[in-house]
């Protein structure tokens with residue numbers, strides 16, 4: 001984000017500022033090439049001469065450029081050529097302006113940036129600059145009176161052109177560095193987005209693996225680990241834990257007579273009924289098939305039977321005419337806590353004993369009739 005801001009702030013900065021150039025740095029560069037104030041005076045002294053020769057100069061330069069196929073390809077059309085000639089005319093006059101401060105440097109940087117943007121490779125730019133230098137030197141040779149004067153002017157010009165070339169070269173590098181930075185920011189953003197997606201998907205998968213897809217209750221795969229956590233917490237607090245094992249009676253005939261989808265609906269409804277009869281801290285699981293279980297922290301079997309089991313029975317009776325669930329309870333309490341396996345085994349055994357009793361009672365009551373599918377009261 002901070003990097004993005006930095007990039008967008010570019011539009012409020014001059015090229016000079018972006019490249020960290022100031023008056024001090026500009027002077028340092030001039031010194032590096034031995035460009036003295038006297039050189040500025042020498043070049044300024046040639047301005048009339050250059051103005052007089054400008055047209056011929058530009059024609060020669062134009063001939064050179066239009067003779068290089070790669071340059072012609074880049075220039076493309078007559079309007080661009082006209083704009084280019086006008087820019088070159090300005091540049092040649094600036095070379096002899098005698099003022100090579102901040103504003104001059106900023107113009108040179110812009111020239112470099114424009115060339116980079118339109119795709120002029122450094123080799124083309126610098127070959128054109130070499131040609132311009134040759135043309136300028138030729139004009140000096142033809143017009144300056146003495147060899148000594150020619151030497152002074154061409155030496156000063158050479159230094160200034162070198163100064164300009166390094167500035168243009170820097171704009172190419174600066175632009176490439178910016179491109180790399182932008183690519184890096186994009187790559188980082190992409191990586192961040194990818195990371196978020198992976199995190200989201202991982203969370204979804206974790207959630208899916210925790211829950212039973214049909215009923216939305218907790219999955220039996222997590223029963224052992226959740227029971228261990230709950231038992232450990234109970235031991236720390238000296239609390240009882242109760243485990244209820246439940247199995248729907250005569251569920252198979254529902255599937256057989258009403259179809260598997262109707263069976264699924266009963267399982268979903270039973271699951272939400274069980275969940276609705278529990279406290280928030282109770283954990284409801286689908287054990288598999290038509291079997292469910294509930295883990296109740298801070299609760300013993302007596303309380304669970306009186307409150308939770310009774311609530312489930314009442315809700316079942318309200319919802320269905322003949323759907324019954326066999327339940328078995330087991331609890332564990334201080335000081336000697338049972339293991340998770342023992343708790344499950346005890347509740348399972350109690351459930352089977354109750355199922356046996358249900359079946360015997362039903363057989364006695366309804367001796368000669370076969371099991372009938374339950375009818376939903378609201379249906």
Ligand SMILES: Nc1nc2c(ncn2[C@@H]2O[C@H](COP(=O)(O)OP(=O)(O)OP(=O)(O)O)[C@@H](O)[C@H]2O)c(=O)[nH]1
Nearest residue numbers: 247248249250251252253255260261263264289290
């Ligand atoms: N619709 C549906 N049926 C299932 C699913 N999982 C298991 N079953 C069925 O549930 C039935 C359970 O049958 P049993 O274990 O014999 O249970 P029951 O018919 O309730 O018999 P008792 O428990 O002895 O009263 C089987 O017919 C399974 O095919 C499920 O996800 N959806």
